[in-house]
Amino acid sequence: MQLRPPIDDETSVLVLTGAGISAESGIPTFRDAGGLWESHAIEDVASPGGFERDPALVWRFYSERRRKARTCAPNPGHRALALLERRLGDRFLLASQNVDGLHGRAGSERLVELHGNLFLSRCSHCARPPFSDEAEHTGALPRCEQCGTGLWRPHIVWFGEMLDPEHLERIDHFMGKAKRLVFLAVGTSGAVWPAAGLVGVARARGADTWLVNAERAENTGHFHHFVQGESGTVLPDLLASTSRW
Numbered sequence: 001m002q003l004r005p006p007i008d009d010e011t012s013v014l015v016l017t018g019a020g021i022s023a024e025s026g027i028p029t030f031r032d033a034g035g036l037w038e039s040h041a042i043e044d045v046a047s048p049g050g051f052e053r054d055p056a057l058v059w060r061f062y063s064e065r066r067r068k069a070r071t072c073a074p075n076p077g078h079r080a081l082a083l084l085e086r087r088l089g090d091r092f093l094l095a096s097q098n099v100d101g102l103h104g105r106a107g108s109e110r111l112v113e114l115h116g117n118l119f120l121s122r123c124s125h126c127a128r129p130p131f132s133d134e135a136e137h138t139g140a141l142p143r144c145e146q147c148g149t150g151l152w153r154p155h156i157v158w159f160g161e162m163l164d165p166e167h168l169e170r171i172d173h174f175m176g177k178a179k180r181l182v183f184l185a186v187g188t189s190g191a192v193w194p195a196a197g198l199v200g201v202a203r204a205r206g207a208d209t210w211l212v213n214a215e216r217a218e219n220t221g222h223f224h225h226f227v228q229g230e231s232g233t234v235l236p237d238l239l240a241s242t243s244r245w
Helices: 019-023 048-053 055-070 076-091 102-106 165-177 195-204 231-240
Strands: 011-017 092-096 111-113 116-123 152-156 180-186 208-213 225-228
Touching (some): 019 231, 092 165, 180 195
Parallel strands (some): 011 180
């Protein structure tokens, strides 16, 4: 019999997802093609400096990503997590490093998008809050109507930028209020910080820690349990009978 996370009526579950779960839906990973896009280093199209140098190039890259993401659909791994959320309610929180919006399309609502969302934009100059934007900006660059000065930019955490501290506080608060905690990481390399360090924080809070990944991650040894396989295959079974709801 396969070992499953011990989830009962007093257990909270914190999930961290990475690029692996989206790759199973056909979303290219950031490091495909050796870290290059059309011979440009990824940092050239995903950094504040790259946007300052050539905003048209950056928007062409993100327009292509939007176009690709629209053709992809949530897979059984995304749906298994959404189902677990519906069962646990406020005892569930999903923190994702992915920006493709697939978790939301699968039905996840208690969701922290650590690196932003591909289908949101914001002004690069003023404090206008992020807003929905699904357009492909391959022509004239979009400019903020509120300040009249700043260009729109994708609402993405780029290389060299910090994560939103409110997101990290929400995760910390969730762990702090849990009576019993299960931490489940899915499809993550364990190389991107601070997300890679969440397993250590969770263990310090007494969590039972699980990693589901197609291959061993850099921080696999920090988890109590490692289940090797694709999330779309593993998660529906792993989470199907974990609780006596």
